Amino acid sequence: MFSLLFCRGRCAVVRKCTAKSTGQEYAAKFLKKRRRGQDCKAEILHEIAVLELMKSNPRIVNLHEVYETANEIILVLEYAAGGEIFDLCVPDLDDRIGERDIVRLIRQILEGLCCLHENNIVHLDLKPQNILLSSVNPLGDVKIVDFGMSRKLENCSELRQIMGTTEYLAPEILNYDPITTATDMWNIGVISYMLLTQESPFVGADNQETYLNISQVNVDYSEETFSSVSQPAKDFIQKLLTKNPEERPTAEACLSHLWLQQGEFILLCSPEETCCSSLMPGHTTKCTEERNVKSNCNGTSSNKEDKENIPEDSSTVSKRFRFDDSLQYPQDFMTDFVC
Structure with a gap:
């Protein structure tokens, strides 16, 4: 069972x-299996499958149980104390x-994206x-x-789907053009811009x-806005915030950009851990299902009525899922958490 800090999003508590x-x-993370009269279980199982597949990557939140x-389906995730x-x-x-510090954070986000x-x-x-972030003081690692x-x-x-958050949408989503991995790269440009300016x-x-x-790629690159931003950082953003997805660099290519080569960087994967091949030149090991990470809820402490225990009824079963056939491996439900 669990003791909990309350936080509510659009689709989850x-x-x-x-x-x-x-x-x-x-x-x-408490996810309703039915929302607005629709069965959402398949979407939840997909999210679980992604988290299971990414267990080797320390940049992606770890699914504990x-x-x-x-x-409901309840995901017990790594806790990131540093917030958003x-x-x-x-x-x-x-x-x-x-x-x-921004260079380090963007590098870590890209490391996670490479694996995805x-x-x-x-x-x-x-x-x-x-x-x-795993912590805020000192500035921790990305999750x-x-x-x-x-x-x-x-x-x-x-x-082809219209989905996402308004100010972060890529042009191809608005145009109902095919979505590719380049769509995520647009968002890296937006995030970099926001952190720097x-x-x-x-x-x-x-x-x-x-x-x-967004559709006209109206971006303010004025000297006033970028007065404290280096030229390599500006170049990095401009290469990503381009309308044609095919012209955007990949996550792996971004890691070789001049801006992200500044300073000294330590890859936080020990020899025992398995990272994606794109994180280490010459390293060809693919992602495996082993890793340790943290998930966070930003919000204020709840009152007593916000606290609840994960039910101990016999219908509650610990499960694991896969993309192809959603295989389930029941275990005994252990009430080891306080909510």
């Missing part, structure tokens, strides 16, 4: 949890992080709110979260103005 036996903190009740990197994009931030894209998975909702909109690209068919590049007075800014 997230609570901070503590394991009774170890004191380890986790985040429990899965439970299912009559009405969105908090680093606000204009009135007292302790604004330097470009060197090698497995033909697109996130499709990359934004500062979905990138968490990519929320794969509810992610899709697995198939070679035999094109993916504390401004959102495309947001307008209303949705229509925002859509127009």
Whole structure:
């Protein structure tokens, strides 16, 4: 059972949890199997399958356990105490992080994306709110979260969908053109812009103005906006915020960009850990299902009525899932968490 900090999103409720036996903190994401009269279980199983596949990558939130009740599926995730990197994009931030720190964060996001894209998975909702930090002081490591909109690209068919968050949408989504891994790369450009300038590049007075800014790629690269931003950083953003997806560099290519080569960087994968081949030149090991990471809920502490226990009824079973056949391996349900 779990002890939780309350947080509510569009499709889920997230609570901070503590394991009774170890004191380890986790985040429990409660997902309704039916929302607005529709069966959403397949979408949830897809999100679980992505997390299972990415277990080797330390940049992606770790799935600790899965439970299912009559009405909900509960994901017990790694807890990231540092909060969203969105908090680093606000204009009135007292302790604004330097470009060197931003370089490290963008590199880590790209490391996570490399592993996703090698497995033909697109996130499709990359934004500062979905990138968490393991700690804030000192500035911790990146944890990519929320794969509810992610899709697995198939070679035999094109993916065309209108989905995502308004100010982060890529032009091809607005045009209902095919979605590729390049769609995520547009978002890397937006995130980099926000971290470096504390401004959102495309947001307008209303949705229509925002859509127009995106479709016309109206970006402010003025000297005033980029006064404290290096030329290599500006070049990095300009290469990503281009309308033609085919002209955007891949995640792997971005890691070789001059801007991201500045300073000293330590790959946080020990020899025992398995990383994607794109993270280490000459390394060909693919992602495996082994890794350790953290998930976060940003919100305020709940009142007692917000706290709840994961039910102990016999219908609740711990499960694991795969993409192809959603294989389930029941285990005894252990009430080891306090919510």
